[in-house]
Amino acid sequence: MHSTSTLRTVTGPLSPEAVHGPALAHEHLVLDLDRTGDGSAVLDAGRHTPQVCSELSALSEEFGLSLVMELTCRGMGRDPSTLAEISRRTGVAVVAATGWYYEPFHPREVTDLGVDELGEILVREIEDGFGGSGIRPGVLGEVGSHGDVPSEPETRALRAAARAAVATGLSVVTHAQLGRGGPAQLKLLTGEGLPAHRVCLGHQDLLDDPGVHRELAQSGAYVAFDTIGKESYQSDATRLRLLLALIEAGHADRALLSCDISRHAYLTSEGGQGYGHLFRTFLPQLRAAGADEDLVDLLTRRNPLRFLTGASVEEI
Ligand SMILES: [Zn+2]
Numbered sequence: 001m002h003s004t005s006t007l008r009t010v011t012g013p014l015s016p017e018a019v020h021g022p023a024l025a026h027e028h029l030v031l032d033l034d035r036t037g038d039g040s041a042v043l044d045a046g047r048h049t050p051q052v053c054s055e056l057s058a059l060s061e062e063f064g065l066s067l068v069m070e071l072t073c074r075g076m077g078r079d080p081s082t083l084a085e086i087s088r089r090t091g092v093a094v095v096a097a098t099g100w101y102y103e104p105f106h107p108r109e110v111t112d113l114g115v116d117e118l119g120e121i122l123v124r125e126i127e128d129g130f131g132g133s134g135i136r137p138g139v140l141g142e143v144g145s146h147g148d149v150p151s152e153p154e155t156r157a158l159r160a161a162a163r164a165a166v167a168t169g170l171s172v173v174t175h176a177q178l179g180r181g182g183p184a185q186l187k188l189l190t191g192e193g194l195p196a197h198r199v200c201l202g203h204q205d206l207l208d209d210p211g212v213h214r215e216l217a218q219s220g221a222y223v224a225f226d227t228i229g230k231e232s233y234q235s236d237a238t239r240l241r242l243l244l245a246l247i248e249a250g251h252a253d254r255a256l257l258s259c260d261i262s263r264h265a266y267l268t269s270e271g272g273q274g275y276g277h278l279f280r281t282f283l284p285q286l287r288a289a290g291a292d293e294d295l296v297d298l299l300t301r302r303n304p305l306r307f308l309t310g311a312s313v314e315e316i
Pocket residue numbers: 026027028071142260262
């Protein structure tokens with residue numbers, strides 16, 4: 001058995017063997033998606049970081065939370081130095097991201113540049129780090145599209161991400177708006193030579209279609225149940241039914257779990273479900289439905305580590 005590759009966190013390289021507790025596979029710790037000016041789709045580095053830190057510290061203490069995949073990318077208000085500060089203050093490892101979100105949030109560069117140039121921007125950021133900070137992304141994501149087929153600019157952003165992933169050995173997480181377009185995203189990404197096991201299709205818990213989940217997992221790709229607790233989009237009861245169906249079909253090793261905290265109102269201090277909703281509410285429901293601790297460890301620790309490093313099931 002050869003040793004698996006190293007995780008790239010905001011505080012430096014980390015061996016997957018050193019990650020003993022669960023991970024959150026799709027979160028935001030600092031972000032700005034505010035398009036209306038009401039400030040709701042914001043996690044502000046000044047105002048909200050103390051609350052984010054106290055949530056993560058509590059989860060580390062209570063549930064052993066060990067890793068957060070922070071998928072705020074270009075044009076989403078990404079802030080790598082604050083991520084490093086949060087990681088140091090809480091002791092929770094954070095993997096930062098690069099890429100482009102879906103079309104309404106594309107910055108000018110996506111409008112102006114072709115796939116080659118976009119791919120070069122990503123490769124440069126992965127190799128050299130974020131603007132001289134020395135902090136490097138450890139994953140591509142959340143690279144997005146909306147609808148059943150990505151738009152032309154979204155297609156370029158997805159192809160560029162796939163090329164950068166192939167060139168650098170990172171994996172790609174997608175944003176599939178309302179769970180739609182996963183199969184088309186996978187086809188585009190693998191069409192650039194990226195193996196399916198290097199792809200995670202995002203927000204699949206918003207799509208009530210177990211057949212699509214099975215098809216994606218069968219190809220070797222990861223299927224994200226990553227908006228757990230967002231009851232206005234989907235009930236957790238439906239999420240649980242869909243996850244159990246995927247597990248039942250033999251694909252427990254392809255599911256990734258998270259809450260996608262993307263507004264300050266989702267923080268527990270503001271009465272929201274918080275980053276801990278997965279551990280405090282959803283996993284107890286999964287256990288009640290028959291999941292044992294080995295399955296929970298697979299879903300919340302081994303799967304994200306294997307996805308990030310590209311390892312096989314024999315390795316992690
Ligand atoms: Zn997200």
